C-alpha cells in the first residue's frame with residue numbers, strides 16, 4: 001500500500017448520513033474478481049442523478065470526501081474502499097464511521113478522519129462556498145487545515161505509523177510466526193476442524 | 196474485578212500483546228464465500244504465500260447463486276463462483292458448491308455443521324458473521340485485506356472493542372419474535388449506537404430464545420453498528436450442538452461443556468455501557484425507511500420528518516420517505532407490497548420456515564412470495580416436514596438455498612419502485628435491486644403480509 005504522510009487537495013461535501021457501503025458501491029459491481037475498475041461503480045445509483053454532488057464539474061479532481069455521520073456502515077465489502085481510491089479519493093472525513101469500513105480503509109491506505117460534527121459541517125460549508133478550497137490532511141501532525149482553520153484528530157499510534165510507512169500487515173504478522181505456532185500447540189483439544 | 200464474556204473469549208485468543216500495538220488474535224474458524232475472497236487469494240499468490248490452516252477454513256457459494264435449479268446464467272457471477280472453486284482446490288480448502296448437500300448461506304452452514312461453538316473466534320468476509328456470536332464466541336465481519344491476512348497467518352491484529360450489555364428483561368409477548376426484538380433494539384440505539392462495541396445480549400427474554408432466535412438477534416448486531424454480538428452459552432446451546440457432525444463427542448464433549456459453562460460474564464464485571472429493554476412492551480416491528488434503525492411498531496404510522504429534532508435525522512427521514520414513496524401519517528398497516536421474501540441468514544432457518552408455514556397453511560398468498568431456505572440441509576428438513584407442500588399450496592415459490600433476495604447479486608431482485616416485505620437484514624436503498632423498496636419484518640409478519648397484500652401481523656388475520 002502507498003504510504004500516507006500528508007495530503008493536500010480539494011474537498012467534496014456529501015451532505016448525507018448513513019452512507020452505507022451498498023450506496024458506495026452497489027452489489028452488482030462486486031462480481032469482479034480483479035482489484036481494479038471499481039471507480040465506475042462508486043455511488044453508481046446516486047451518480048445517475050445529474051444533481052448529485054460528484055457530477056458537479058466544480059468538484060472534479062477532488063481527493064477528499066467530507067460526509068455526514070455514519071459513513072461506511074453496513075456490508076464489509078472492501079470494494080467500497082477500492083472504489084473510493086480508484087476514483088481518486090485519498091481521505092474521507094466524517095464524524096462517525098462504520099467500524100469495518102474504517103478498518104478496511106486503513107489496510108489500503110485510504111485515510112478515514114474523524115472530526116467533530118460541527119467541524120465536518122464547517123468544512124462542508126467552506127467547500128460549498130469555494131470548491132477550489134485547498135484542504136490539507138496532515139497525518140503526521142494529526143490535523144486537518146483549511147483557510148486558517150486547524151482541527152486536530154485522533155488516530156492510534158500504531159495505525160498512524162503503519163500508514164506513514166505504507167506497511168503490509170501480513171508481513172508484520174509473519175515476523176511473529178513463532179508466537180502463532182506456540183499458541184497453536186496449546187489450543188483446546190475439542191476445537192473443530194473443517195476436514 | 197470480574198470479566199465480561201467478551202473479555203474472557205478475547206483473552207483466550209491473544210497470541211501476542213505488545214505495548215502500543217493491537218493484540219494479535221488467533222482465529223478458530225474462517226468462513227469464505229465467492230464475493231470477498233478472490234482478491235485475497237490473488238494477493239497470496241502474488242506474495243507466494245500459503246494458507247496457514249486450510250483445516251480451519253471452509254468455503255461455500257451463496258451470494259451469486261440462482262435459487263432455481265440450473266447453471267448460473269450471468270457470466271460474471273459464474274466466473275466469480277468458478278474462481279472460488281479454483282482457489283479452494285489450489286489451496287486445499289473444503290468447499291460446499293452449488294448442488295452439494297452442505298451448501299448454503301455461509302452463516303447458516305457453520306452452526307448447522309456444529310463448526311460454530313462457544314468460546315471461539317470466527318471471522319468471514321461478511322458483516323453478518325456476528326450471527327455466530329449466538330453460541331457465545333466472538334464473531335465478526337472483515338474486509339478482503341483481512342481475509343488475506345487470516346488465510347496467510349490464521350490471526351488478525353485487532354484492538355479489543357469496548358463492551359456493551361443489552362439487558363432484555365421480561366418475556367416477549369405472544370406473536371413477538373426475536374426479529375421484532377432486534378429491530379426494536381436498533382430503532383432504540385440507532386445504526387451507530389453499537390459502534391466500537393461488542394454487545395452481549397442478556398436477560399430473561401434472551402435466555403428464553405431458541406438458538407435460531409439468538410442467531411437472528413446476533414445477526415443484526417452489525418445493523419446497530421456493533422463489531423460483534425454474543426450470548427452466553429447455556430443448556431439451549433449445548434442441546435443444539437450435541438450430535439452435530441463437528442461437535443466434540445465422548446470425553447471431549449464433557450471437557451468442552453465444562454469449559455463452555457465457565458463462559459459467562461462474572462457477576463462483578465462492569466460493561467462500558469448498559470442498555471435496558473423491557474420485552475413485555477414490544478409488538479411486531481417493521482421498518483419504514485432506508486436504514487434498519489428507521490423502524491416502528493406495526494401499529495404506528497409513517498413518521499413526519501418534522502417530528503425529528505435532530506436535523507441530520509430529519510433530512511435522512513425526508514430522503515427515506517421520498518425513496519420509499521411513502522407519505523407521513525400513513526398507517527404502516529396500509530402499506531401495500533408487491534413481493535414477500537422469507538429467507539437470508541437472518542431468518543432462513545428451519546424454525547423461521549415453520550413459523551411462516553403455520554400462517555400460510557390453508558391460506559392463499561396475494562403477492563409474489565419467495566420462500567428460500569438458508570441452506571440445502573434446511574431445505575431437506577423442511578421437505579421432510581412437508582413445509583414445502585404448505586408453501587406451494589398457498590401459491591408461494593419454494594426455492595433452492597442461497598442469499599437470494601437479501602441482496603441484488605443474483606437473479607432474485609426487485610424491479611425499480613417495487614416494494615417488499617422481507618425477513619432479511621438491510622433496507623438500504625437498492626439493496627434488493629436498484630430502486631427496490633424494502634420493509635424489514637419477521638417471518639410471521641412476512642407470511643401474514645403475503646396473505647393480505649399489505650403489512651400485517653398474524654393476529655390481524
Ligand code: SF4
Nearest residue numbers: 323539540598601602
Ligand atoms: S443472506 Fe444476505 S446478509 Fe446473509 S450473507 Fe447472504 S447477502 Fe449477506
